[in-house]
Amino acid sequence: MICSSAALLAGLLAAATASAAPADVAPRTITPLVCYIFGDTVSPWWLSKCASHLDLTVIDLRSADEYAASHIPGSVSLPFEPISAWSVMGPGDLLLEMPPSAEVWAALGAAGVSNPSPASKIVLVNGVGVPAFPQAASPRVATTLKYAGISEGRVAVLDGGFPAWTAEGLPTTLDVPVPAPRTFTATEDRSFLVNRTYVAANINKKNKGIFLIDGRDEAVYNGSVMEEWALKPGHIPSAVNLPAKHVWNADGSWKSQLELLAMLRGGVGYGVSRSYGQIIVYCGVGGYASTWYFVLTRILGFENVVMYDGSAQEWSQYYDMEL
Numbered sequence: 001m002i003c004s005s006a007a008l009l010a011g012l013l014a015a016a017t018a019s020a021a022p023a024d025v026a027p028r029t030i031t032p033l034v035c036y037i038f039g040d041t042v043s044p045w046w047l048s049k050c051a052s053h054l055d056l057t058v059i060d061l062r063s064a065d066e067y068a069a070s071h072i073p074g075s076v077s078l079p080f081e082p083i084s085a086w087s088v089m090g091p092g093d094l095l096l097e098m099p100p101s102a103e104v105w106a107a108l109g110a111a112g113v114s115n116p117s118p119a120s121k122i123v124l125v126n127g128v129g130v131p132a133f134p135q136a137a138s139p140r141v142a143t144t145l146k147y148a149g150i151s152e153g154r155v156a157v158l159d160g161g162f163p164a165w166t167a168e169g170l171p172t173t174l175d176v177p178v179p180a181p182r183t184f185t186a187t188e189d190r191s192f193l194v195n196r197t198y199v200a201a202n203i204n205k206k207n208k209g210i211f212l213i214d215g216r217d218e219a220v221y222n223g224s225v226m227e228e229w230a231l232k233p234g235h236i237p238s239a240v241n242l243p244a245k246h247v248w249n250a251d252g253s254w255k256s257q258l259e260l261l262a263m264l265r266g267g268v269g270y271g272v273s274r275s276y277g278q279i280i281v282y283c284g285v286g287g288y289a290s291t292w293y294f295v296l297t298r299i300l301g302f303e304n305v306v307m308y309d310g311s312a313q314e315w316s317q318y319y320d321m322e323l
């Protein structure tokens with residue numbers, strides 16, 4: 001929602017220059033101003049209007065089969081799967097940890113994402129389902145891209161995913177683009193990831209503005225249902241429950257900023273603000289934690305959010321859970 005005023009200004013200047021060109025100069029395509037407004041989420045309409053005007057890579061995170069059946073023209077397929085460029089798992093590893101950054105860079109380079117140009121943007125496209133795992137792929141990959149050093153201002157999520165695109169009657173294709181590979185490297189950023197030692201030192205600190213948010217479903221949080229990867233029922237002591245599945249409407253579009261803020265306040269009250277205190281997000285293995293990380297930092301503008309990627313799976317191997 002926070003758009004770059006510098007980019008907006010650049011757009012205004014570009015448009016002004018373009019319209020002032022003399023009549024005998026060959027006409028050139030003027031980039032609509034709205035295309036310089038690139039936020040945390042973009043609408044299908046925006047994407048259809050702006051994709052050809054910007055250095056923009058559309059990455060389809062759905063399965064290879066779904067992509068093969070129909071996709072957005074020009075989009076490249078990089079499925080989000082347990083073993084993929086977005087998350088790598090070896091035998092005995094925790095599920096869904098951050099992959100080696102070099103794998104993310106290789107995947108981006110192969111997809112034709114340019115580097116280091118900050119002008120180059122990425123739009124992530126997810127499917128929609130119940131449970132909300134397909135929706136959660138986009139914020140998980142957005143978080144993975146942040147960790148791999150791609151600045152957040154370059155990455156947006158298509159609101160409502162692929163179903164929203166087709167619901168608006170926008171064209172789809174079977175053509176598979178062949179992007180020109182580019183070399184891509186960046187500087188890994190682990191600054192927002194915390195480990196179990198850190199979490200253990202920060203439970204029961206609501207009076208200091210430190211809140212843990214558990215993004216799993218109610219029944220998992222309260223221990224009446226156990227997910228297969230956790231060794232004990234319940235939640236990390238002092239965590240509040242905000243099931244991540246509620247951040248989307250039934251059609252997979254994101255709830256409004258106001259609704260999301262109300263949801264957050266329902267859980268943490270006014271004990272933490274955008275600049276006071278800290279929110280630690282976690283879930284079962286790290287997927288829904290990324291959803292809340294995205295909502296809090298990108299949609300709601302909180303500056304003080306960290307993610308415990310080991311989540312309940314790791315915590316339950318070392319510490320007690322609370323019921």
Ligand SMILES: *[C@@H]1O[C@H](CO)[C@@H](O)[C@H](O)[C@H]1NC(C)=O
Nearest residue numbers: 193194195196197198199318
């Ligand atoms: C967690 O991170 C801190 C700070 O980097 C480090 O001192 C500690 O040993 C880490 N704990 C584990 C279990 O890796």
Ligand SMILES: *[C@@H]1O[C@H](CO)[C@@H](O)[C@H](O)[C@H]1NC(C)=O
Nearest residue numbers: 218219220221222223224225
């Ligand atoms: C746990 O949550 C589920 C789902 O909301 C509910 O049906 C169940 O009664 C709760 N159990 C306890 C012990 O609170």
